[in-house]
Amino acid sequence: xxxxxxxxxxxxxxxxxxxxxxxxxxxxxxxxxxxxxxxxxxxxxxxxxxxxxxxxxxxxxxxxxxxxxxxxxxxxxxxxxxxxxxxxxxxxxxxxxxxxxxxxxxxxxxxxxxxxxxxxxxxxxxxxxxxxxxxxxxxxxxxxxxxxxxxxxxxxxxxxxxxxxxxxxxxxxxxxxxxxxxxxxxxxxxxxxxxxxxxxxxxxxxxxxxxxxxxxxxxxxxxxxxxxxxxxxxxxxxxxxxxxxxxxxxxxxxxxxxxxxxxxxxxxxxxxxxxxxxxxxxxxxxxxxxxxxxxxxxxxxxxxxxxxxxxxxxxxxxxxxxxxxxxxxxxxxxxxxxxxxxxxxxxxxxxxxxxxxxxxxxxxxxxxxxxxxxxxxxxxxxxxxxxxxxxxxxxxxxxxxxx
Numbered sequence: 001x002x003x004x005x006x007x008x009x010x011x012x013x014x015x016x017x018x019x020x021x022x023x024x025x026x027x028x029x030x031x032x033x034x035x036x037x038x039x040x041x042x043x044x045x046x047x048x049x050x051x052x053x054x055x056x057x058x059x060x061x062x063x064x065x066x067x068x069x070x071x072x073x074x075x076x077x078x079x080x081x082x083x084x085x086x087x088x089x090x091x092x093x094x095x096x097x098x099x100x101x102x103x104x105x106x107x108x109x110x111x112x113x114x115x116x117x118x119x120x121x122x123x124x125x126x127x128x129x130x131x132x133x134x135x136x137x138x139x140x141x142x143x144x145x146x147x148x149x150x151x152x153x154x155x156x157x158x159x160x161x162x163x164x165x166x167x168x169x170x171x172x173x174x175x176x177x178x179x180x181x182x183x184x185x186x187x188x189x190x191x192x193x194x195x196x197x198x199x200x201x202x203x204x205x206x207x208x209x210x211x212x213x214x215x216x217x218x219x220x221x222x223x224x225x226x227x228x229x230x231x232x233x234x235x236x237x238x239x240x241x242x243x244x245x246x247x248x249x250x251x252x253x254x255x256x257x258x259x260x261x262x263x264x265x266x267x268x269x270x271x272x273x274x275x276x277x278x279x280x281x282x283x284x285x286x287x288x289x290x291x292x293x294x295x296x297x298x299x300x301x302x303x304x305x306x307x308x309x310x311x312x313x314x315x316x317x318x319x320x321x322x323x324x325x326x327x328x329x330x331x332x333x334x335x336x337x338x339x340x341x342x343x344x345x346x347x348x349x350x351x352x353x354x355x356x357x358x359x360x361x362x363x364x365x366x367x368x369x370x371x372x373x374x375x376x377x378x379x380x381x382x383x384x385x386x387x388x389x390x391x392x393x394x395x396x397x398x399x400x401x402x403x
Contacts, residue, residue: 040381047383047400050130050137055098055387055396059088065104070268074318081121087129098387100396102327105141105389106265108372109361118263118270123373132400136380138373140397143246143366144386145183146175147239156235157252159194162228168192169222174213174239177395182217186241189296190221194233195337195354202231202287202354204337206298231354232256236364238296238332244393245294247332249364259340260284260311260319262359267326269334271319273311284311286319287337287354294332301325311338329391334359368394376401 061067067078091101107120127137152170159166172190174183190209195202207226211219226233235250249255261272269289286309289302301323310316326334336357358364368389380401387396 043381043400043402044383046135047137047381047398050132050400051383051385051396051398053130054087054089054139054398055100055385056090057086057088058090058092058101059084059104060086062088062092065101065107066266068265070320075118075265075270075320077120081125084121084125084129087121087126096388098385098396100141100387100389102368102390103265105368106263106360108139108369109263110372118265127374134403136374136377136401136403138371138376138399139369140371140399141368141387141389141394142177142370142397144177144244144393144395145186145239145241145246145366146177146180147237147246147248147366148173148175149237149248149250152235152250153252156192156233156250159226159228159230159233160252164228166226166228167222168224168226169220171218171220172211172213172237174217174241182213182215183241184213184215184217186213186217186239188213188219188221189238189240190224191236191238191292191296191298192224192226192233193236193290193298193335193356194226194230195356196227196230197354201304202337202339204288204290204300204335204354204356208296210296232356234356234358236292236333236358238292238294240294246366247364248366249333249358255361256340256342256355256357258343259338259355259357260336262334262336262357262361264326264334264360267322267324269321269323269326269336271311271336271338273313273317282341283316285309285339286311287339289321289323290335290337291323291325291331292333292335293330295330298335327390333364373399377403 064084069076069078089100089104091099107118110119150171155168155170172188174186175181176183188211192207193204195204207224209221209223211221213219237248239246257274261274263270287304288300291299291301293299302321311319325331338355338357339352340355341351342353362370376399378401380399382397382399384395384397387394
Protein backbone atom coordinates (compact mmCIF):
# COMPACT_ATOMS: atom_id res chain seq x y z
CA UNK A 1 0.00 0.00 0.00
CA UNK A 2 1.36 3.39 -0.90
CA UNK A 3 2.64 5.45 1.99
CA UNK A 4 0.09 8.19 1.36
CA UNK A 5 -2.84 5.77 1.44
CA UNK A 6 -1.53 4.14 4.65
CA UNK A 7 -1.27 7.54 6.25
CA UNK A 8 -4.86 8.35 5.21
CA UNK A 9 -6.12 5.07 6.69
CA UNK A 10 -4.31 5.71 9.99
CA UNK A 11 -5.71 9.25 10.23
CA UNK A 12 -9.22 7.97 9.48
CA UNK A 13 -8.92 5.38 12.25
CA UNK A 14 -7.62 8.02 14.72
CA UNK A 15 -10.40 10.46 13.86
CA UNK A 16 -13.07 7.76 14.10
CA UNK A 17 -11.70 6.67 17.47
CA UNK A 18 -11.67 10.23 18.73
CA UNK A 19 -15.27 10.76 17.65
CA UNK A 20 -16.29 7.49 19.32
CA UNK A 21 -14.56 8.34 22.61
CA UNK A 22 -15.99 11.86 22.56
CA UNK A 23 -19.46 10.49 21.92
CA UNK A 24 -19.14 8.04 24.78
CA UNK A 25 -17.88 10.81 27.10
CA UNK A 26 -20.75 13.09 26.09
CA UNK A 27 -23.30 10.34 26.65
CA UNK A 28 -21.76 9.43 30.03
CA UNK A 29 -21.72 13.09 31.12
CA UNK A 30 -25.30 13.53 29.93
CA UNK A 31 -26.46 10.46 31.83
CA UNK A 32 -24.56 11.52 34.96
CA UNK A 33 -26.07 15.02 34.87
CA UNK A 34 -29.50 13.47 34.35
CA UNK A 35 -28.95 11.26 37.39
CA UNK A 36 -27.91 14.28 39.46
CA UNK A 37 -30.96 16.20 38.29
CA UNK A 38 -33.30 13.30 39.07
CA UNK A 39 -31.70 12.85 42.49
CA UNK A 40 -32.12 16.54 43.29
CA UNK A 41 -35.74 16.53 42.13
CA UNK A 42 -36.42 13.49 44.30
CA UNK A 43 -34.82 15.22 47.28
CA UNK A 44 -36.90 18.36 46.67
CA UNK A 45 -40.04 16.20 46.63
CA UNK A 46 -39.05 14.55 49.92
CA UNK A 47 -38.35 17.96 51.51
CA UNK A 48 -41.66 19.40 50.25
CA UNK A 49 -43.67 16.47 51.61
CA UNK A 50 -41.95 16.70 54.99
CA UNK A 51 -42.43 20.47 55.18
CA UNK A 52 -46.15 20.18 54.48
CA UNK A 53 -46.48 17.42 57.07
CA UNK A 54 -44.81 19.60 59.72
CA UNK A 55 -46.77 22.74 58.88
CA UNK A 56 -50.25 21.35 58.22
CA UNK A 57 -50.59 18.87 61.11
CA UNK A 58 -50.54 19.65 64.85
CA UNK A 59 -48.92 16.36 65.76
CA UNK A 60 -50.10 13.64 68.12
CA UNK A 61 -51.09 14.50 70.77
CA UNK A 62 -52.27 17.68 69.02
CA UNK A 63 -51.56 19.82 72.10
CA UNK A 64 -48.12 18.38 72.84
CA UNK A 65 -46.71 21.88 73.31
CA UNK A 66 -48.96 22.52 76.32
CA UNK A 67 -48.36 19.35 78.34
CA UNK A 68 -46.67 20.96 81.34
CA UNK A 69 -47.46 22.48 84.72
CA UNK A 70 -45.64 25.03 86.85
CA UNK A 71 -44.71 23.43 90.17
CA UNK A 72 -42.84 25.37 92.87
CA UNK A 73 -40.90 27.63 90.51
CA UNK A 74 -40.09 24.76 88.14
CA UNK A 75 -41.53 23.53 84.86
CA UNK A 76 -42.83 19.99 85.12
CA UNK A 77 -43.26 18.47 81.67
CA UNK A 78 -46.10 15.94 81.64
CA UNK A 79 -44.93 13.85 78.70
CA UNK A 80 -41.65 12.52 77.38
CA UNK A 81 -40.51 12.75 73.78
CA UNK A 82 -41.35 9.05 73.37
CA UNK A 83 -45.00 9.89 74.06
CA UNK A 84 -45.12 12.25 71.07
CA UNK A 85 -46.42 9.96 68.34
CA UNK A 86 -46.41 12.41 65.44
CA UNK A 87 -44.42 15.61 64.99
CA UNK A 88 -46.23 18.70 63.76
CA UNK A 89 -46.17 22.42 64.50
CA UNK A 90 -49.62 23.49 63.30
CA UNK A 91 -51.88 25.33 65.73
CA UNK A 92 -54.45 22.84 66.98
CA UNK A 93 -58.05 23.56 65.94
CA UNK A 94 -56.99 26.53 63.81
CA UNK A 95 -59.10 27.24 60.73
CA UNK A 96 -56.11 28.79 58.93
CA UNK A 97 -53.50 26.88 56.96
CA UNK A 98 -49.85 27.34 57.92
CA UNK A 99 -50.69 28.87 61.30
CA UNK A 100 -48.11 27.53 63.77
CA UNK A 101 -48.29 27.02 67.54
CA UNK A 102 -45.84 29.37 69.34
CA UNK A 103 -45.59 27.00 72.31
CA UNK A 104 -44.51 24.04 70.17
CA UNK A 105 -41.92 26.24 68.52
CA UNK A 106 -40.64 27.42 71.92
CA UNK A 107 -39.86 23.79 72.79
CA UNK A 108 -37.47 23.61 69.81
CA UNK A 109 -35.24 26.55 70.75
CA UNK A 110 -32.70 24.66 72.86
CA UNK A 111 -29.80 26.39 74.58
CA UNK A 112 -29.42 30.08 73.81
CA UNK A 113 -26.88 32.90 74.34
CA UNK A 114 -28.92 33.67 77.46
CA UNK A 115 -28.53 30.17 78.91
CA UNK A 116 -30.66 27.06 78.94
CA UNK A 117 -33.50 26.74 76.46
CA UNK A 118 -36.66 24.63 76.49
CA UNK A 119 -35.85 21.87 74.01
CA UNK A 120 -38.39 19.11 74.68
CA UNK A 121 -38.00 16.79 71.71
CA UNK A 122 -34.65 15.75 70.27
CA UNK A 123 -33.52 15.90 66.65
CA UNK A 124 -33.19 12.11 66.49
CA UNK A 125 -36.74 11.59 67.80
CA UNK A 126 -38.18 14.06 65.27
CA UNK A 127 -36.24 12.38 62.46
CA UNK A 128 -37.69 9.04 63.55
CA UNK A 129 -41.25 10.43 63.62
CA UNK A 130 -40.82 11.97 60.17
CA UNK A 131 -39.45 8.64 58.86
CA UNK A 132 -36.29 10.34 57.60
CA UNK A 133 -33.85 7.47 58.15
CA UNK A 134 -30.99 7.98 55.73
CA UNK A 135 -31.66 11.72 55.58
CA UNK A 136 -30.67 14.71 57.67
CA UNK A 137 -32.65 17.91 58.11
CA UNK A 138 -32.49 21.37 59.62
CA UNK A 139 -35.30 23.85 60.43
CA UNK A 140 -35.04 27.63 60.50
CA UNK A 141 -37.87 30.13 61.15
CA UNK A 142 -36.99 33.77 60.54
CA UNK A 143 -38.34 37.14 59.48
CA UNK A 144 -38.91 37.96 55.80
CA UNK A 145 -37.26 41.33 56.47
CA UNK A 146 -33.53 41.97 56.93
CA UNK A 147 -32.64 44.96 59.10
CA UNK A 148 -29.13 46.41 59.34
CA UNK A 149 -27.78 49.48 61.11
CA UNK A 150 -24.71 51.65 60.76
CA UNK A 151 -22.99 53.41 63.64
CA UNK A 152 -25.31 52.24 66.41
CA UNK A 153 -23.17 49.91 68.54
CA UNK A 154 -20.28 52.38 68.75
CA UNK A 155 -22.58 55.14 69.93
CA UNK A 156 -24.27 52.90 72.48
CA UNK A 157 -20.84 52.04 73.86
CA UNK A 158 -19.91 55.73 74.16
CA UNK A 159 -22.88 56.42 76.44
CA UNK A 160 -21.49 54.07 79.11
CA UNK A 161 -18.53 56.36 79.71
CA UNK A 162 -20.19 59.76 79.37
CA UNK A 163 -21.92 62.24 81.63
CA UNK A 164 -24.56 64.81 80.81
CA UNK A 165 -26.91 64.64 77.84
CA UNK A 166 -25.96 62.54 74.81
CA UNK A 167 -27.89 62.62 71.51
CA UNK A 168 -27.80 59.49 69.35
CA UNK A 169 -28.37 59.10 65.63
CA UNK A 170 -27.73 56.24 63.21
CA UNK A 171 -28.87 54.89 59.84
CA UNK A 172 -31.15 51.92 59.18
CA UNK A 173 -31.55 49.77 56.05
CA UNK A 174 -34.47 47.39 55.46
CA UNK A 175 -34.43 44.71 52.72
CA UNK A 176 -36.39 41.64 51.65
CA UNK A 177 -34.59 38.46 52.69
CA UNK A 178 -35.09 36.56 49.41
CA UNK A 179 -33.58 38.97 46.90
CA UNK A 180 -32.21 41.69 49.22
CA UNK A 181 -34.27 44.29 47.38
CA UNK A 182 -34.97 47.53 49.31
CA UNK A 183 -38.18 47.95 51.30
CA UNK A 184 -39.49 51.51 50.89
CA UNK A 185 -41.97 53.20 53.25
CA UNK A 186 -41.26 50.81 56.13
CA UNK A 187 -42.08 52.25 59.54
CA UNK A 188 -39.10 52.08 61.89
CA UNK A 189 -39.60 52.65 65.64
CA UNK A 190 -36.32 52.93 67.54
CA UNK A 191 -36.52 52.38 71.30
CA UNK A 192 -33.45 52.96 73.46
CA UNK A 193 -33.74 51.49 76.95
CA UNK A 194 -31.20 52.30 79.64
CA UNK A 195 -30.90 51.76 83.38
CA UNK A 196 -29.73 54.11 86.10
CA UNK A 197 -28.94 53.34 89.71
CA UNK A 198 -31.27 55.06 92.17
CA UNK A 199 -30.29 54.22 95.74
CA UNK A 200 -30.11 50.43 96.01
CA UNK A 201 -32.19 49.70 92.91
CA UNK A 202 -31.99 50.15 89.15
CA UNK A 203 -34.71 52.01 87.28
CA UNK A 204 -35.41 51.70 83.55
CA UNK A 205 -35.76 54.67 81.21
CA UNK A 206 -36.51 54.97 77.51
CA UNK A 207 -36.20 57.35 74.61
CA UNK A 208 -37.82 56.78 71.21
CA UNK A 209 -37.76 58.05 67.65
CA UNK A 210 -39.63 57.13 64.48
CA UNK A 211 -38.97 57.41 60.75
CA UNK A 212 -39.89 55.80 57.40
CA UNK A 213 -37.53 54.27 54.85
CA UNK A 214 -37.05 55.96 51.47
CA UNK A 215 -37.08 54.31 48.02
CA UNK A 216 -33.69 52.77 48.79
CA UNK A 217 -35.00 51.15 51.98
CA UNK A 218 -32.96 53.55 54.12
CA UNK A 219 -33.70 56.10 56.83
CA UNK A 220 -31.95 58.00 59.59
CA UNK A 221 -32.99 57.71 63.23
CA UNK A 222 -32.20 60.83 65.25
CA UNK A 223 -33.25 62.84 68.34
CA UNK A 224 -32.59 60.03 70.82
CA UNK A 225 -31.57 61.72 74.08
CA UNK A 226 -29.74 59.79 76.81
CA UNK A 227 -29.31 61.25 80.30
CA UNK A 228 -25.89 59.97 81.39
CA UNK A 229 -24.28 58.51 83.46
CA UNK A 230 -26.03 55.21 82.93
CA UNK A 231 -25.50 51.61 83.99
CA UNK A 232 -26.65 49.65 80.93
CA UNK A 233 -28.13 50.33 77.49
CA UNK A 234 -29.85 48.39 74.69
CA UNK A 235 -31.53 49.40 71.42
CA UNK A 236 -34.64 47.78 69.91
CA UNK A 237 -35.86 48.39 66.36
CA UNK A 238 -39.46 47.56 65.41
CA UNK A 239 -40.02 47.54 61.64
CA UNK A 240 -43.43 47.31 59.99
CA UNK A 241 -44.58 47.43 56.38
CA UNK A 242 -48.07 46.29 55.30
CA UNK A 243 -48.51 42.79 56.83
CA UNK A 244 -44.79 42.24 57.48
CA UNK A 245 -42.94 43.16 60.65
CA UNK A 246 -39.83 42.27 62.59
CA UNK A 247 -37.81 43.30 65.63
CA UNK A 248 -34.05 43.59 66.11
CA UNK A 249 -32.15 43.99 69.38
CA UNK A 250 -28.70 45.58 69.59
CA UNK A 251 -26.41 45.31 72.61
CA UNK A 252 -22.95 46.66 73.22
CA UNK A 253 -21.11 43.45 72.35
CA UNK A 254 -22.71 40.05 72.94
CA UNK A 255 -26.06 39.47 74.73
CA UNK A 256 -25.69 39.59 78.55
CA UNK A 257 -25.80 35.86 79.15
CA UNK A 258 -24.27 36.31 82.60
CA UNK A 259 -27.53 37.85 83.92
CA UNK A 260 -30.20 35.19 83.29
CA UNK A 261 -31.77 32.87 80.79
CA UNK A 262 -35.17 34.05 79.59
CA UNK A 263 -38.00 31.99 78.11
CA UNK A 264 -41.74 32.40 77.61
CA UNK A 265 -44.51 29.78 77.66
CA UNK A 266 -47.99 31.22 77.19
CA UNK A 267 -48.38 33.80 80.00
CA UNK A 268 -45.43 32.51 82.04
CA UNK A 269 -42.09 34.32 82.13
CA UNK A 270 -39.28 31.90 83.01
CA UNK A 271 -35.89 33.18 84.20
CA UNK A 272 -33.06 30.72 84.88
CA UNK A 273 -29.73 31.13 86.64
CA UNK A 274 -26.84 30.85 84.15
CA UNK A 275 -24.97 27.85 85.51
CA UNK A 276 -21.86 28.17 83.34
CA UNK A 277 -21.38 31.95 83.28
CA UNK A 278 -19.99 34.21 86.01
CA UNK A 279 -19.55 33.46 89.70
CA UNK A 280 -22.21 31.02 90.95
CA UNK A 281 -22.14 32.68 94.39
CA UNK A 282 -23.23 36.04 92.99
CA UNK A 283 -26.99 36.49 93.19
CA UNK A 284 -29.09 38.21 90.54
CA UNK A 285 -31.92 40.48 91.72
CA UNK A 286 -34.97 41.04 89.51
CA UNK A 287 -35.85 44.74 89.52
CA UNK A 288 -38.80 45.09 87.13
CA UNK A 289 -40.51 43.64 84.05
CA UNK A 290 -41.73 45.67 81.07
CA UNK A 291 -43.67 44.71 77.93
CA UNK A 292 -42.87 46.48 74.68
CA UNK A 293 -46.04 46.70 72.60
CA UNK A 294 -46.02 46.59 68.80
CA UNK A 295 -47.14 50.22 68.87
CA UNK A 296 -43.90 51.12 70.65
CA UNK A 297 -45.58 51.64 74.02
CA UNK A 298 -43.58 50.39 77.02
CA UNK A 299 -45.70 49.07 79.91
CA UNK A 300 -44.31 48.21 83.35
CA UNK A 301 -46.09 45.02 84.49
CA UNK A 302 -44.02 44.06 87.55
CA UNK A 303 -41.86 45.77 90.14
CA UNK A 304 -39.72 43.93 92.67
CA UNK A 305 -41.50 42.95 95.86
CA UNK A 306 -38.44 42.05 97.90
CA UNK A 307 -36.11 39.20 98.76
CA UNK A 308 -37.91 36.52 96.71
CA UNK A 309 -37.14 38.26 93.41
CA UNK A 310 -33.76 36.58 93.18
CA UNK A 311 -31.77 34.07 91.16
CA UNK A 312 -28.88 32.11 92.66
CA UNK A 313 -27.09 28.79 92.41
CA UNK A 314 -29.15 27.19 95.19
CA UNK A 315 -32.88 26.98 95.74
CA UNK A 316 -33.64 30.02 93.55
CA UNK A 317 -32.20 28.77 90.28
CA UNK A 318 -35.55 29.44 88.54
CA UNK A 319 -37.84 32.44 88.79
CA UNK A 320 -41.26 32.07 87.21
CA UNK A 321 -44.15 34.53 87.17
CA UNK A 322 -47.53 34.63 85.51
CA UNK A 323 -47.54 37.90 83.55
CA UNK A 324 -51.00 38.86 82.36
CA UNK A 325 -51.02 39.81 78.69
CA UNK A 326 -47.57 38.34 77.98
CA UNK A 327 -48.83 36.18 75.11
CA UNK A 328 -51.04 38.90 73.62
CA UNK A 329 -50.80 39.62 69.92
CA UNK A 330 -50.08 43.27 70.67
CA UNK A 331 -46.92 42.37 72.62
CA UNK A 332 -43.61 42.55 70.79
CA UNK A 333 -41.01 41.78 73.48
CA UNK A 334 -40.48 41.45 77.21
CA UNK A 335 -37.66 43.33 78.99
CA UNK A 336 -36.41 42.32 82.44
CA UNK A 337 -34.13 44.59 84.47
CA UNK A 338 -31.77 42.49 86.62
CA UNK A 339 -29.18 43.68 89.09
CA UNK A 340 -26.17 41.50 88.24
CA UNK A 341 -22.41 41.57 88.47
CA UNK A 342 -20.82 42.03 85.06
CA UNK A 343 -17.70 39.82 84.77
CA UNK A 344 -16.07 42.57 82.70
CA UNK A 345 -17.23 45.54 84.75
CA UNK A 346 -18.37 48.77 83.09
CA UNK A 347 -21.24 51.19 83.48
CA UNK A 348 -21.86 53.73 86.20
CA UNK A 349 -22.25 52.44 89.75
CA UNK A 350 -19.58 49.73 89.93
CA UNK A 351 -19.54 46.14 88.69
CA UNK A 352 -23.16 45.50 89.62
CA UNK A 353 -25.26 46.76 86.73
CA UNK A 354 -28.94 47.11 85.92
CA UNK A 355 -28.80 44.62 83.04
CA UNK A 356 -31.64 44.84 80.51
CA UNK A 357 -32.42 41.33 79.28
CA UNK A 358 -34.64 41.37 76.18
CA UNK A 359 -36.54 38.26 75.24
CA UNK A 360 -37.60 35.74 74.49
CA UNK A 361 -34.71 34.46 72.40
CA UNK A 362 -34.58 34.35 69.40
CA UNK A 363 -37.70 36.51 68.91
CA UNK A 364 -35.71 39.53 70.08
CA UNK A 365 -33.43 39.08 67.05
CA UNK A 366 -36.23 38.65 64.50
CA UNK A 367 -36.33 34.83 64.45
CA UNK A 368 -38.28 32.00 66.01
CA UNK A 369 -35.85 29.13 65.45
CA UNK A 370 -32.21 29.91 64.60
CA UNK A 371 -31.35 26.29 63.82
CA UNK A 372 -32.96 23.00 64.85
CA UNK A 373 -31.65 19.74 63.44
CA UNK A 374 -28.45 18.16 62.22
CA UNK A 375 -25.25 19.38 60.62
CA UNK A 376 -25.31 19.52 56.83
CA UNK A 377 -22.88 17.10 55.15
CA UNK A 378 -22.33 17.61 51.45
CA UNK A 379 -25.08 19.25 49.43
CA UNK A 380 -28.76 19.39 50.19
CA UNK A 381 -31.92 21.14 49.06
CA UNK A 382 -33.92 23.93 50.68
CA UNK A 383 -37.67 24.45 50.55
CA UNK A 384 -39.50 27.28 52.26
CA UNK A 385 -42.80 29.10 52.57
CA UNK A 386 -44.37 31.83 54.71
CA UNK A 387 -46.17 30.89 57.93
CA UNK A 388 -48.08 32.75 60.62
CA UNK A 389 -47.10 32.67 64.28
CA UNK A 390 -49.16 34.62 66.77
CA UNK A 391 -50.31 37.01 64.06
CA UNK A 392 -46.80 37.60 62.65
CA UNK A 393 -45.49 36.44 59.24
CA UNK A 394 -42.29 34.38 59.20
CA UNK A 395 -40.38 32.26 56.70
CA UNK A 396 -40.19 28.54 57.47
CA UNK A 397 -37.13 26.99 55.82
CA UNK A 398 -36.35 23.26 55.70
CA UNK A 399 -33.02 21.90 54.49
CA UNK A 400 -32.84 18.15 53.68
CA UNK A 401 -29.81 16.09 52.62
CA UNK A 402 -28.82 12.47 52.18
CA UNK A 403 -26.56 10.90 54.76
